[in-house]
Amino acid sequence: xxxxxxxxxxxxxxxxxxxxxxxxxxxxxxxxxxxxxxxxxxxxxxxxxxxxxxxxxxxxxxxxxxxxxxxxxxxxxxxxxxxxxxxxxxxxxxxxxxxxxxxxxxxxxxxxxxxxxxxxxxxxxxxxxxxxxxxxxxxxxxxxxxxxxxxxxxxxxxxxxxxxxxxxxxxxxxxxxxxxxxxxxxxxxxxxxxxxxxxxxxxxxxxxxxxxxxxxxxxxxxxxxxxxxxxxxxxxxxxxxxxxxxxxxxxxxxxxxxxxxxxxxxxxxxxxxxxxxxxxxxxx
Numbered sequence: 593x594x595x596x597x598x599x600x601x602x603x604x605x606x607x608x609x610x611x612x613x614x615x616x617x618x619x620x621x622x623x624x625x626x627x628x629x630x631x632x633x634x635x636x637x638x639x640x641x642x643x644x645x646x647x648x649x650x651x652x653x654x655x656x657x658x659x660x661x662x663x664x665x666x667x668x669x670x671x672x673x674x675x676x677x678x679x680x681x682x683x684x685x686x687x688x689x690x691x692x693x694x695x696x697x698x699x700x701x702x703x704x705x706x707x708x709x710x711x712x713x714x715x716x717x718x719x720x721x722x723x724x725x726x727x728x729x730x731x732x733x734x735x736x737x738x739x740x741x742x743x744x745x746x747x748x749x750x751x752x753x754x755x756x757x758x759x760x761x762x763x764x765x766x767x768x769x770x771x772x773x774x775x776x777x778x779x780x781x782x783x784x785x786x787x788x789x790x791x792x793x794x795x796x797x798x799x800x801x802x803x804x805x806x807x808x809x810x811x812x813x814x815x816x817x818x819x820x821x822x823x824x825x826x827x828x829x830x831x832x833x834x835x836x837x838x839x840x841x842x843x844x845x846x847x848x849x850x851x852x853x854x855x856x857x858x859x860x861x862x863x864x865x866x867x868x869x870x871x872x873x874x875x876x
Contacts, residue, residue: 618823620800621716621748621769623681625652628817629847630683630802631840632827633657635779639674641836646675649840655683655718655825658702677709683750685718690731692738695721699742717742718772718825719751728778732759736766743767752804755786760793760801770799772825775816776806779828783812787819794820810839810846817850818858 617624631651636642646654656671684702689695699717706714719742721734730752736759739749748769753759755773763771773790776782783806784790794801800822807813808829816824826843833839 618800620750623716623748625681627652627844627847628823628851629813629844630655630823630825631830632825633671633675635828635831636836639670642831643674645830645836645840646680648837648844649830650844651680653681653683653716655685655827656702656705657687658684658698658705659686659688672705672709677711681716682706682709682711682714683716683718685752686720686738687722689721690723692721692734692741695719695734695738696741699738699747700745703747715746716748716750719749719768730754730774732756735759736762739763739768740766750802755789755793757789757792757796760797764797764799768799770802770822771797772802772804774805775803775812778805779832780806781808781829782806783808784816784819790816790821791819810842813843813846814850814853817847818853820854823847 617626618628619625627650629649629651630653631646631649632655633642634657636645654675682705684699684705686695686698686702689698699719702717703715706716719735719738721731721738722728723731723734732754735751735753739751742749743766749763749767750770750772751763751768752772752774753763755775760771760773771793773786773793775790776785784803785806790801790803801820802823802825803816803821804825807816807824807826813824813826824843824847830836830840830843
């Protein structure tokens with residue numbers, strides 16, 4: 593397999609995350625980030641493609657499945673050494689955990705793993721409690737239970753949830769630093785299927801809302817940001833694309849474009865036409 597080429601300099605320039613100063617940085621817990629796109633480390637054909645894709649995405653935080661690294665699962669051997677952790681913030685996740693108890697234990701391992709890689713102050717965890725093997729839908733009760741305990745232990749908890757506005761509120765009240773509603777099932781590429789509920793979460797949250805799972809195309813990424821999401825987490829759509837590096841760059845641009853569009857404010861939707869040329873002062 594030929595390694596995808598890195599984007600051209602003009603593509604890099606267009607994809608750079610140089611946010612509007614009035615927009616400010618993305619703050620999650622005690623950390624700030626320029627980029628509003630997070631990516632993953634799974635499903636890539638090789639470490640080299642993964643490295644190039646992460647670079648092209650301009651992301652500053654990537655998620656790592658703790659259990660897979662600990663167990664040296666196929667495709668994950670050497671993952672801890674594959675990236676420059678002095679430049680990229682690690683987001684350990686509890687993927688593969690089916691109960692709150694499992695997730696709490698794996699989160700603790702993740703914190704120790706981050707320390708071993710030089711991130712002594714990293715207490716971030718992407719909390720996943722998923723007992724459903726077919727649709728990979730998160731368990732709301734187990735997620736809340738695990739979140740409450742992990743917050744007590746000083747973790748910055750980023751919980752992966754169904755697009756449930758009430759659960760999002762309970763998790764925020766429990767001390768989570770974000771809520772991460774799914775757009776559609778993990779890796780499905782179905783896009784945003786829960787728009788109404790995600791919109792409610794965005795309107796009521798006092799912590800960043802990160803849309804996670806289901807995004808398949810840059811247009812869907814832009815649409816999520818246009819809704820007012822604070823950030824996106826995209827893995828499969830990049831890693832399984834025909835050209836992951838190019839798709840990573842496209843997702844970076846879409847995330848930025850969607851955010852700028854949200855900040856700019858769209859025109860009202862009208863039932864009748866409105867002329868774009870002036871109707872007064874026209875030469876007869």
